[in-house]
Amino acid sequence: MKNQWINHFVGIVRVKVTGKGIERFLNQLTRKEILIWNVKRHGTEAITFQIKVTDVKKLRGPAREGECKIRFIERAGGPFFLRRVWTNSGFLFGAVAFLILFLILSNMVWGIEIKGASPATEYQVRKELDEMGVKIGKPHFTIENVDVIQKELTDKVKALTWVGVELQGTTYHFQVVEKEEPEKPELYDAQNLIAKKKATIVKMFVEEGEQVVAINDTVKKGQLLVSGLIGNEEEKKAVAARGEILGETWYRSQVELPLESTFQVFSGEERRKYYLNIANTEIPFWGFGEHKFKEFEIEANDHRLKLFKWELPITIGTRTIREREEVNRTYTEKEAIKKATDLARKDIKSQIPEDATIKGEEILHQSINNGKVKLSILFQIVEDIAEGQPIIQGDEE
């Protein structure tokens, strides 16, 4: 017996035959090589059987000859199934639309939570996030990586020491640690103040202790500035000498700057391409066409789609192709010297403490050869040179 399930693809029709001479009719069909199956009797004058859809037309001849009536009572398989799917396609579309909607919604920012920040910092953080594009309702793939957000936040918001950025589902969690000015310890041990380095004293402000040096004195490194031992000769008391001793120090900085230089800069022209990456196959879906940039840089950014808590093997990739240009910069000698001085100043500022100021500068040496400007600059810096030195009690006796 042949396998009949294959007929399901073609389509099956259940036929009801009523009248007299049904057996003759069946014999005619079999002689015509029409495959019929599941022949059942219903009462005395009716039978039903199934045939293939393609055989329906062949029924016509025998049916006319005989005295029986034919009715088609049931359609199943292949084309009929497809038609039913089509008429009920609303459900299918609904299901697909739901999935797509869910996919879109689960890849959006639904909440931003900031913990551990004071209202002022929180406001600042929120403002920065807004600028970065981290807003409620934004799709995740338009937003930078968590690491990038973290870095930018710490860079831009001064009040932050550290910020933990975490993406949990559709919500960004920020754990903020604010900078707290450490409270100065009230109690000091008995100490002297000594010079950190060689300097000329410009200004002195002694809170406690006995001043040993005077303004305009030149001090060596390690020289006593403010003594922590006060009182008269007979009765000496050790206290914590405190104060600010501003001294003038010298720093030398050497810079070199070429007159002509080439830079790689971005021209501002860029192209974006979006890819859908399904199981390591990239399908571009937005931004077609080749770019015409001679020199360019490609920045790739991938965002994995999520459904509920699972990560799907689908990523949305963005490729930003930026045009690069070479720019020649030429300085005149004057400009070059000015630039070099600026550079030197910057260099010095990174070396000296934050509260120090540049009082003056002096170009010691300046030369231009091989297309390079060489500068040697001496900076006059005013900074706090005081440094605590504990007084060991044993020493005074």
Next chain:
Amino acid sequence: MAKKWSQLIRNWMTQRMDLPPDVMMDLPRITMVGQIHIYIENHRGLLAFSDREVRLLLEQGQLLVKGKAFVIKTILPEEILLEGKIDQVIYINE
């Protein structure tokens, strides 16, 4: 008379030459699986069909199958597969 003669010759040949009788003599070949299936080859057409009785035309005579809840699973010009509960298979000679 001529038909009878040819029958006799065929009968004799199958016996002498050890040929399969169903091929030589156009006899029905009936295969049954318990009471539930009956498979009849070499029939010559359906004479009557109801859910309690099926009558088939053979080369010689008729075959009557009695039982309950008959369904013809397949019917081809010379083959028929019947399903149901088969009680009796009867040969009817004229």
